[in-house]
Amino acid sequence: MSRISKDEVKHVANLARLAITEEEATTFTKQLDDIITYAEQLNELDTTGVEPTTHVLDLKNVMRKDEPKKWITQDDALQNAPDKQDGQFKVPSVLE
Amino acid sequence: MSLFDYTLRELQEKLHNKEISVTDLVEESYKRIEEVDEEVQAFITLNKEAAKQKAAELDQERGNADAKLFGLPIGVKDNIVTKGLRTTAGSQFLSNFEEPLYDATVVNKLNDAKSVTIGKLNMDEFAMGSSNENSSYAAARNPWNTDYVPGGSSGGSAVAVAAGEVPYSLGSDTGGSIRQPAAYCGVVGLKPTYGRVSRFGLIAFASSLDQIGPITRNVEDNAFLLETIAGHDKMDSTSANVEVPKYTESLTGDVKGLKIAVPKEYLAEGVSTEVKEAVQAALKEYEKMGATWEEVSLPHSKYALSTYYLLSSSEASANLARFDGVRYGKRAEDAETMLDMFKRSRAEGFGDEVKRRIMLGTFALSSGYYDAYYKKAQQVRTLIKNDFEKVFEDYDVIIGPTTPTPAFKVGDKVDDPMTMYANDILTIPVNLAGVPGISIPCGFSGDGLPIGLQIIGKHFDEGTVYRAAHAFEQATEYHKQRPSLGGARS
Secondary structure, three states, X not given: OOOOOHHHHHHHHHHOOOOOOHHHHHHHHHHHHHHHHHHHHHXXXXXXXXXXXXXXXXXXXXXXXXXXXXXXXXXXXXXXXXXXXXXXXXXXXXXX | OOHHHOOHHHHHHHHHXXXXXXXXXXXXXXXXXXXXHHHHOOEEEEOHHHHHHHHHHHHHOOOOOOOOOOOOEEEEEOOEOEOOEOOOOOOHHHOOOOOOOOOOHHHHHHHHOOOEEEEEEOOOHHHOOOOOOOOOOOOOOOOOOOOEOOOOOOHHHHHHHHOOOOOEEEEEEOOOOOHHHHHHHOOEEEEOOOOOEOOOOEOOOOOOOOEEEEEEOOHHHHHHHHHHHEOOEOOEOOOOOOOOOOHHHHOOOOOOOOEEEEEHHHHOOOOOHHHHHHHHHHHHHHHHOOOEEEEEOOOOHHHHHHHHHHHHHHHHHHHHHHOOOOOOOOOOOOOOEHHHHHHHHHHHHOOXXXXXXXXXXXXXXXXXXXXXXXXXHHHHHHHHHHHHHHHHHHOOEXXXXXXXXXXXXXXXXXXXXXXXXXXXXXXHHHHHHOOOXXXXXXXXXXXXXXXXXXXXXXXXXXXXXXXXXXXXXXXXXXXXXXXXXXXXXX
């Protein structure tokens, strides 16, 4: 039984904002299915009541003062922009 | 003999005594790059003009050379941001990222210590890979035999040191990316405890696993470099506020009474005979020095690979969302809508492995699958971490191989993601547990390829790891071997 279908792969690619070709969808379906099938081995383990580890060190909510400070200028921020206009990043139409 | 056969401290002494100049060191570096880099492809971008200028400046102020890395030329992995010096993370997506706006904290520390940055080192794209073949520039090659991979993802960082292009470098390690290439290239590479070194300015792959660490020709240099880059950073709230010891002071040569654990899972099926024999010989060496070792079990080791790929890919899918073609990097041309622009920029800018992992991560985090894959993996991570903690109740260090085999041939595994992933089976658990681990040379295969010994320590106990590594190095000659690249030396 396959764990992931080609339609699901296309759906995931859309969620991940990746344009993929039909051919890529086929290859990725096979490869992702292999990886997910392998990862199902984790189900051999009973993890009832086991706390998930999100972070290995015992750190909780590191706080700092919310103070404005100088960082980079607007010009700096735009320096690597593929397209810009009037001091702002320029992108194609947002609405379809 | 190359200048880079001296230790960093010896080089500093020579600088101090005016036997050599900073310019000599920097020129040595570029001369060697000229000789061999076409063959080994360690560098993506060189910093030649600025480096030579800085060398000239430093030569003017020589004499008050008390800065820690004064005048010493270093290579930096290309996922560590350098102000005004192109930073690509091995990806086409960032091939035009010529003007990073700030320096990573580790780069600030290198600059404060007055080292000289020679260039940016090759890597698998966004640090995803174990062979350097996922670099979207030329794949780096193993200096011991250029038909073989150098390992990855910090392939360039290990190659540049092994090939004598720089005396030391920085890499990053998410699942073995410092230790595995260090093992394949016969150099010393340490992944520090998670939180030991600031990640500010490291282009994030998997934020709960990534660590920056040093790659060097010997243990002393490694400890020396970690002293310089470690420490709490207010720019990285996951960096630990734990005092940085003088690691070089722990290099006593004395391991009498050291208690070594050897996990049976690390010498099991899949580990080649040559590698096993090299590790067993190393354990004998430790016995001779008065250490003791016993077999132990890390029972959840076989689940580490699955756990790692689910967690690291999930984190990567979130981290790599920033590459959208709006603020920096490549943008697909002639997109009609913003959404189309996002999708096509990412499709054109990312290689297959990066796409595969973004999709795996997106899937694992998506509605309906989150508990089954992501949360499950986080729970298993706890079990893996507990395995280590339990062993460390009774032992000082854990020792095993760094990799199941020596380096493999270019092209051998590139078409099969699962076989490629299996390479990291002995390094991944260390990242999941967040403990420090080092790879040091411990032998050669019949084909003349280096074999790495992995020494793993408790959280923030890099000192003991270094002490054990250094004692072995003192007792053996493996770290003194050099590849006969470019016909320049043997």
